[in-house]
Amino acid sequence: MSIFTDIYNTVAKFFRQSDEPVIGEASKAVAANRLKLVLMQDRTNLTPKVLEQMRGEMIDLLSKYLEMDKDMLELNFEQEGDQVALMLSIPVIRAKDEEEIEAAIAKEDTDITESNSEEDSDEDNEEEIVDLEEEIEEDVVDEESTKSKKRSSKKVSAPEELQGNHENVENMEEQSCELETQQEVVCENQES
Amino acid sequence: MTGRVIVITSGKGGVGKTTTSANIGTALAKEGYKVVLIDTDLGLRNLDLLLGLENRIVYTIVDVIEERCKLKQALVKDKKNPNLQLLAAAQTRDKSAVSAEQLKEICEKLKETNDFVLVDCPAGIEQGFQNAVAGASEAIVVTTPEMSAIRDADRIIGLLGPKEEITSVKLLLNRVRPNLIKTNEMMSVDDVAEILEIPLVGIIPEDTGIITSTNKGDPIVNNEEALAGKAYRNVAQRILGEEVPFLDLDEPKGFVEKIKNVFAKLKAKV
Numbered sequence: 001m002s003i004f005t006d007i008y009n010t011v012a013k014f015f016r017q018s019d020e021p022v023i024g025e026a027s028k029a030v031a032a033n034r035l036k037l038v039l040m041q042d043r044t045n046l047t048p049k050v051l052e053q054m055r056g057e058m059i060d061l062l063s064k065y066l067e068m069d070k071d072m073l074e075l076n077f078e079q080e081g082d083q084v085a086l087m088l089s090i091p092v093i094r095a096k097d098e099e100e101i102e103a104a105i106a107k108e109d110t111d112i113t114e115s116n117s118e119e120d121s122d123e124d125n126e127e128e129i130v131d132l133e134e135e136i137e138e139d140v141v142d143e144e145s146t147k148s149k150k151r152s153s154k155k156v157s158a159p160e161e162l163q164g165n166h167e168n169v170e171n172m173e174e175q176s177c178e179l180e181t182q183q184e185v186v187c188e189n190q191e192s
Numbered sequence: 193m194t195g196r197v198i199v200i201t202s203g204k205g206g207v208g209k210t211t212t213s214a215n216i217g218t219a220l221a222k223e224g225y226k227v228v229l230i231d232t233d234l235g236l237r238n239l240d241l242l243l244g245l246e247n248r249i250v251y252t253i254v255d256v257i258e259e260r261c262k263l264k265q266a267l268v269k270d271k272k273n274p275n276l277q278l279l280a281a282a283q284t285r286d287k288s289a290v291s292a293e294q295l296k297e298i299c300e301k302l303k304e305t306n307d308f309v310l311v312d313c314p315a316g317i318e319q320g321f322q323n324a325v326a327g328a329s330e331a332i333v334v335t336t337p338e339m340s341a342i343r344d345a346d347r348i349i350g351l352l353g354p355k356e357e358i359t360s361v362k363l364l365l366n367r368v369r370p371n372l373i374k375t376n377e378m379m380s381v382d383d384v385a386e387i388l389e390i391p392l393v394g395i396i397p398e399d400t401g402i403i404t405s406t407n408k409g410d411p412i413v414n415n416e417e418a419l420a421g422k423a424y425r426n427v428a429q430r431i432l433g434e435e436v437p438f439l440d441l442d443e444p445k446g447f448v449e450k451i452k453n454v455f456a457k458l459k460a461k462v
Contacts, residue, residue, distance in 0.1 A: 027376070027377050028373075028376040028377060028378060028379055028380075028383070029376070031339050031379055032379055032383050032387065034339065035339050035342055035343065035379075035387055036387060038343060039342075039343065039346050039387065042343065042346060042347065042350075043346070043350065
């Protein structure tokens, strides 16, 4: 009998379609996506140095309003379909109160000439910020959280959900609140 | 006569610039056009090997530039086809022995008496690259469907873009492996063309025949049977302005494969 099964298997194998996508399916897509990102950076001269500068400026800006864990800040490019998005993820410790914000703004006004000259440095970046959406999600009150000490006496009164993004719900148990700033970046390739 | 000067470049090394130069040059010469191949890879010359002319080289491009010989004396005729000539690189000198201006001058002279001047560019984006592209009005960027090669090709395309003298930049995708593309393990021709955003001039399948043809010093276009040879002959046709469809690399070659294909299609319908 085994001879017959052998023959059957051989015949079946012979006629089997050899081009069925198997394990490697992801590898091509991964390569294409990684390439698109890296080429976007190559083409726009968006060097790590520039990214670091952007990171620093964003921290300065957001520090006026929020107290956050600066070391945990992440700035990444992500591919979503045809668009490349700049994802900024910062764990927020607490929102500052009005007095603090006013103080920070007042301080900035005195430094304005200094910061202006810095901002004027042309970086030749071709992106255009199309959309800036901030999403502040109020933490579910979590009495047992170890981080409760860090939490402000004033509760953040933030819009519940500006965007239907629920990805961070899980993380919220660890962080008192999570802010996700998302800047959609349209990349225009300088030459085609 | 005013010939066309085409530079064959890639950024990354080892993707098949020299093989491509040798094959396109040979194919154009077979069509009856007068062709000069210039090897600009000073210090790392190889084009002579692929054409089997390594023993015939007396003078090199550096000898021409330093006026030890006339340009005509340095041109080595191909064994099989007198329409094809090689201007070899100097093996003992480095890229600084030649300037962009000098290379441009050589190209200008050669295109007066030839239909095609093909410049085989060295890898990299430094002086050697700048020299090689100096006299060219067209460019063929060679890449393979691998990330590093594509990234380097993109860089080259970016560098060629602002050069006003270069009016045409086309893509030649080399070492394509249809079986890997089928299983989605390799980026397809469309993927690469879409990423690099320049028109295709050729798709060359991976072919073990390239190794044997290099061993013999006989470009694969001279082998009528080889698929890569056919693909290169098609590239030459496209350079000449013919509209030649790209090879369908998925096409089953033998009788057995055809039967398999029929059954596969039946199975798909069921």
